[in-house]
Amino acid sequence: MSEAGGGQATTGAVVSLERVTKRYGPPGTPPAVDDLTLTIPAGEIVVLVGPSGCGKTTTMRMINRLVEPTSGRVTIDGEDVMRLPAVELRRRIGYVIQQVGLFPHLTVADNVAVVPRLLGWKPARIRERVEELLELVGLEPAAYARRYPSALSGGEQQRVGVARALAADPPLMLMDEPFGAVDPIRRDRLQNEFLRLQARVRKTVIFVTHDVDEAIKMADRIAIMRRGGVVAQYDTPDQVLANPADEFVERFVGADRGLKRLSLSRVRDMPLVEPLLMHRSDSRPDARRRLAAAPLPYALLIDDARRPIGWLAEDDLEGEGSIGSHVELDPPTCVQPETTLRDALSAMLSSGVQLGVVVDERDAVTGLISVDAISETLRAGQPAPAT
Amino acid sequence: MTDGRPLVDVEWIVSNVDDIWQRTVDHVVLTVLAVGIGLLISFALALLVRRYRWLAGPVLGITGTLYTIPSLALFALLIPITGIRSILTAEIALVSYTLLILLRNILAGLEGVPPEVREAARGMGFSAWQLLWRVELPIALPVIIAGVRIATVTTIGLVTVTALIGIQSLGSLIVNIGLAQFFFTAVLIGASGAVVLAIAADLGLSALQRLLTPWSRSRATAT
Numbered sequence: 051m052s053e054a055g056g057g058q059a060t061t062g063a064v065v066s067l068e069r070v071t072k073r074y075g076p077p078g079t080p081p082a083v084d085d086l087t088l089t090i091p092a093g094e095i096v097v098l099v100g101p102s103g104c105g106k107t108t109t110m111r112m113i114n115r116l117v118e119p120t121s122g123r124v125t126i127d128g129e130d131v132m133r134l135p136a137v138e139l140r141r142r143i144g145y146v147i148q149q150v151g152l153f154p155h156l157t158v159a160d161n162v163a164v165v166p167r168l169l170g171w172k173p174a175r176i177r178e179r180v181e182e183l184l185e186l187v188g189l190e191p192a193a194y195a196r197r198y199p200s201a202l203s204g205g206e207q208q209r210v211g212v213a214r215a216l217a218a219d220p221p222l223m224l225m226d227e228p229f230g231a232v233d234p235i236r237r238d239r240l241q242n243e244f245l246r247l248q249a250r251v252r253k254t255v256i257f258v259t260h261d262v263d264e265a266i267k268m269a270d271r272i273a274i275m276r277r278g279g280v281v282a283q284y285d286t287p288d289q290v291l292a293n294p295a296d297e298f299v300e301r302f303v304g305a306d307r308g309l310k311r312l313s314l315s316r317v318r319d320m321p322l323v324e325p326l327l328m329h330r331s332d333s334r335p336d337a338r339r340r341l342a343a344a345p346l347p348y349a350l351l352i353d354d355a356r357r358p359i360g361w362l363a364e365d366d367l368e369g370e371g372s373i374g375s376h377v378e379l380d381p382p383t384c385v386q387p388e389t390t391l392r393d394a395l396s397a398m399l400s401s402g403v404q405l406g407v408v409v410d411e412r413d414a415v416t417g418l419i420s421v422d423a424i425s426e427t428l429r430a431g432q433p434a435p436a437t
Numbered sequence: 438m439t440d441g442r443p444l445v446d447v448e449w450i451v452s453n454v455d456d457i458w459q460r461t462v463d464h465v466v467l468t469v470l471a472v473g474i475g476l477l478i479s480f481a482l483a484l485l486v487r488r489y490r491w492l493a494g495p496v497l498g499i500t501g502t503l504y505t506i507p508s509l510a511l512f513a514l515l516i517p518i519t520g521i522r523s524i525l526t527a528e529i530a531l532v533s534y535t536l537l538i539l540l541r542n543i544l545a546g547l548e549g550v551p552p553e554v555r556e557a558a559r560g561m562g563f564s565a566w567q568l569l570w571r572v573e574l575p576i577a578l579p580v581i582i583a584g585v586r587i588a589t590v591t592t593i594g595l596v597t598v599t600a601l602i603g604i605q606s607l608g609s610l611i612v613n614i615g616l617a618q619f620f621f622t623a624v625l626i627g628a629s630g631a632v633v634l635a636i637a638a639d640l641g642l643s644a645l646q647r648l649l650t651p652w653s654r655s656r657a658t659a660t
Contacts, residue, residue, distance in 0.1 A: 114560060137563070137564050140559070140560060140561060141561065145557065147556060149551075152557070153558075155572075155575045155576050155652045155653075156652075157652075165561050168561070168567070198652040211557075214561075
């Protein structure tokens, strides 16, 4: 299923927690996770997010039995995790942690090969798989395979960590604050890379973070947890932002949740406005007439390849003859269909003409997007994010 | 009786070269045996201590006490039990002295394994045994070998003392010929032989460490 590239045919597994409770102390002590029921659909990224002490990490660790539940049941594709030996179970689940935990005494290639070796794969198959994975996470095998982890940057180490977790092609990945230890710029890159990777491999991913913005960006579904191991809301990022279940969720996602919703939608989700286009060879009187008849006070000057040059207002079009090239124009703000509405809005607000010119991959104009239209969608609670 | 003999009697050295070689081999065998057995015992003790934390105090206490007993006294104490001129007497004492150093370094090496490495290994499905052999020991190796180096050098020195209870080694050149006959050349050959052995062992083990743990070098240069 899906456009599975590179022989990645596996789809994720359904993970289900049924009335799971974990108490670290004797009966009577407050539980770390309390009577939790949660179903994680196959092939989705579900983010467990909440303040420290909310039991999100404990919840995740009960899935690969690094923590064993006091009561309740955890199943993967219907199979009770307690039925399998813990060691065998874990080899079938990818595991990525914040501090990465690469083996310092093994090369990058040997680190990635760890689980396949535990599973007893043939050397040739392991070699092939390692190469494929390093390429998948953007590390040139010839340059990286034989290095030791100490010779890698933090971001490179984390990518090796992801490759290692994917090595045996597990249907399920557990990721505990995987990008928590890298700086914000690299984190953003790693997040984007992981989302692109996920679009290809379609694993079920359970992702723990305390960062709401990361949760909103990565999640197909968010489980917001509060202290005492209770899920306050389990829903899509858009729903969590648009309709927070209670005051706790509302406070947790932040006062700027309206703006945050904008980062869930992209320019391509919006209805575009048809621009009034003009060429340098157009005659000025004719252009004036057309502008007066148009709904917008600006026309867009374009070149022969439909690439935008600048905005034309009424006073730019006075006199006779053609528009020509001597006019000084407000440069247009260009956005791509993939740009998030939040970024588009920010770019448009800082330009003179508060319109965004939507361009395709060849920089040709496809339409306009307005600040008004964006604020309208915010009010209407509209755009369904098409990720 | 030493009158007329030069300080370094080359003639004596040449005519006794076979004997000197034999004592050197004896010396090496005694040392390797002591460090080898010491390593096995320390390793077993280290595993016990990791399994039962409360054993750490008593075990380190006992090995520490053994370490403080003067070597000559220990040999003397053992003679009534295991006999004079007995390899067993010598080895029991020699092994005892290696335990503290080896045990401490094995424990320090294992404790030096970063917790996130252990966590990742467990999360990926290493059994406790695989974790020990494939992850913890390899990572602890530089510290363990550092302990073996100290233990080896110390043991090479101590082996010379076993000559006093009648064990053959480079020490017997010093005690039985050098001191007994006030013959300086024998003392010199015995002593310098032990020093050369110690230096060679130290260099050899350090080379072995670099060979076995290429990653620890690249870490040192990368950070």
